Amino acid sequence: MTQAETVPDSEYRGLMRLLPARARPYALLARFDRPIGWWLLFWPCAWAVALSGRAIERWDLILWFLLGSIAMRGAGCVYNDYVDRDLDRKVARTAARPLASGAVSGRAAWLWMGVLGLVGLVVLLQLNWIAAGVAVASLALVAAYPFMKRITWWPQVWLGLVFSWGAPVGWAQTSDLGWVPGLLLYAGSIAWVIGYDTIYALQDVEDDALVGVRSSARALGARVKPGVAGFYAAAVLLWGAAFWLLRADLLALAALLPVTWHLGWQVATLEPADGENALTRFRSNRFAGLLMFAACFVVGTTL
Numbered sequence: 001m002t003q004a005e006t007v008p009d010s011e012y013r014g015l016m017r018l019l020p021a022r023a024r025p026y027a028l029l030a031r032f033d034r035p036i037g038w039w040l041l042f043w044p045c046a047w048a049v050a051l052s053g054r055a056i057e058r059w060d061l062i063l064w065f066l067l068g069s070i071a072m073r074g075a076g077c078v079y080n081d082y083v084d085r086d087l088d089r090k091v092a093r094t095a096a097r098p099l100a101s102g103a104v105s106g107r108a109a110w111l112w113m114g115v116l117g118l119v120g121l122v123v124l125l126q127l128n129w130i131a132a133g134v135a136v137a138s139l140a141l142v143a144a145y146p147f148m149k150r151i152t153w154w155p156q157v158w159l160g161l162v163f164s165w166g167a168p169v170g171w172a173q174t175s176d177l178g179w180v181p182g183l184l185l186y187a188g189s190i191a192w193v194i195g196y197d198t199i200y201a202l203q204d205v206e207d208d209a210l211v212g213v214r215s216s217a218r219a220l221g222a223r224v225k226p227g228v229a230g231f232y233a234a235a236v237l238l239w240g241a242a243f244w245l246l247r248a249d250l251l252a253l254a255a256l257l258p259v260t261w262h263l264g265w266q267v268a269t270l271e272p273a274d275g276e277n278a279l280t281r282f283r284s285n286r287f288a289g290l291l292m293f294a295a296c297f298v299v300g301t302t303l
Contacts, residue, residue, distance in 0.1 A: 025098040026112050029081060030074030036283050037077070040196070041163055042069035043289030044189045048170025048182060050296035051242070053303050058174055061126070065166065068123035075116035076142055076162075082109050083146035091207040131173035138165040153219040156197040157190070164189035177303075181242040185296075188238030195231035195263070196285045198224065199270060202278040217272075224272050232263040239292070243299050255298045259291035 016024055016033045031037050045065035049055050055062065081088065081099045088100035098104040104112075124132050141162045148155035167189050171182030194216065201208070201217035202224065208215055220227040236256055243252045266284060271277040 025103040026108075029078050029098045029104055029109060029112065030116060031077045032070075032074065036286055038066075038069045038073040039286040039289060040193070041073045041166065042066050043166075043286075043293060044164050044186070045069065045166030045170045046293050047185060047189070047289075047296045048167045049174050050293055051181065051185060051246070051300045052171065052175035052177065053300035054174045055297050055300060061170075061173065064123050064126045065170065068120055069166070071116045071119035071123070075113045075120065076145075078109050078113040078116065079142070080146045082106060082113075087211055087213060090211045091204060091213075093203060093207070127169070127173055131169050134172050135165070135169045138162065138169075141165070149213050149215065151214075153214045154194075154216050155214065156194045156201065156216040159197050160190035160193035163193045177246060181245045184238050184242035184245070188235045188242065191231045191235035191238060192263075192285075192288075195228045195235065196266075196282055196288075198228050198231070199266070199278050200282040202272050203275040225267055225270055228270065229264075229267045232267060236260050236263070239295075243295075246303055247299055252299050252302075255295035256292075259288055259295060262288050262291055 016027060019027055027033065042065060045068075046055075046062050049058055049062055049065070081097055084094075085097075085099040085106075088094035088097050094100060099106070099109055124135055127135065141158065145155070145158050145162055148158040152158075164186050167186040168182055171179070171185065175182060198216040198220065201215040204213070204215070205217050207213075208218060216227070217224055236259070240253050240256055243256065246252070262284070266281045266288075269277075270281050
């Protein structure tokens with residue numbers, strides 16, 4: 001499958017077909033049909049709680065983070081689509097998005113984003129003042145993200161900053177183990193996001209070249225596989241450093257072997273010219289996130 005033949009970004013599939021007709025475009029606008037996005041936003045939050053050793057005690061917080069990830073990922077998608085609506089009309093994968101296609105008006109999109117933001121506010125009120133302050137600080141990064149593809153070849157780095165922000169939020173909420181392990185967890189997550197979003201961007205390299213959108217996939221070109229491998233290796237090394245600071249033994253590092261194997265499988269089987277292959281490898285990162293959560297849980301509960 002070539003990039004031009006990739007699956008459209010918005011489809012009325014599965015549960016979307018059960019919604020009232022008027023509600024479907026709003027569900028699609030928030031990407032409720034594509035849960036991979038909120039899983040990827042959620043996992044760094046959960047990792048931080050698990051690595052602090054409080055995953056069992058604060059199972060309720062993990063659920064709050066899950067709700068917040070769904071709502072804020074949805075709000076972020078609405079904002080991103082509003083900013084990108086003209087570009088989206090020119091890209092085959094995104095032309096059917098509700099704002100690009102005209103199924104949702106700009107005013108309605110802002111109202112919907114406000115509703116999702118209120119859900120996020122409810123989650124914010126569950127946090128202590130430090131964690132809440134860290135969470136609010138992410139809004140500047142979120143607001144700037146849609147413009148990064150216009151000014152840098154590496155918008156995936158900015159996405160890494162945004163999608164990994166749950167790690168310092170979760171760490172500030174649950175940990176009294178110092179900031180360095182939490183920051184290393186965050187840095188590793190940034191590298192992970194750059195890797196998987198580079199894979200995702202492979203679907204659009206041809207259309208992006210035509211409309212002038214920049215991406216790490218285009219920047220890396222023929223070196224995309226070693227590039228992704230390098231980012232994944234950096235992620236594992238940074239996560240390993242965080243684990244080592246908390247528990248300096250090889251058994252703690254061994255907890256990372258399953259997620260390391262999975263990331264290696266992604267790179268080894270990646271076919272950059274095959275959009276369906278790239279999408280499958282990208283989506284498999286929900287499982288990579290679960291494996292990393294298990295590693296954090298093992299180390300955190302044995303401190």
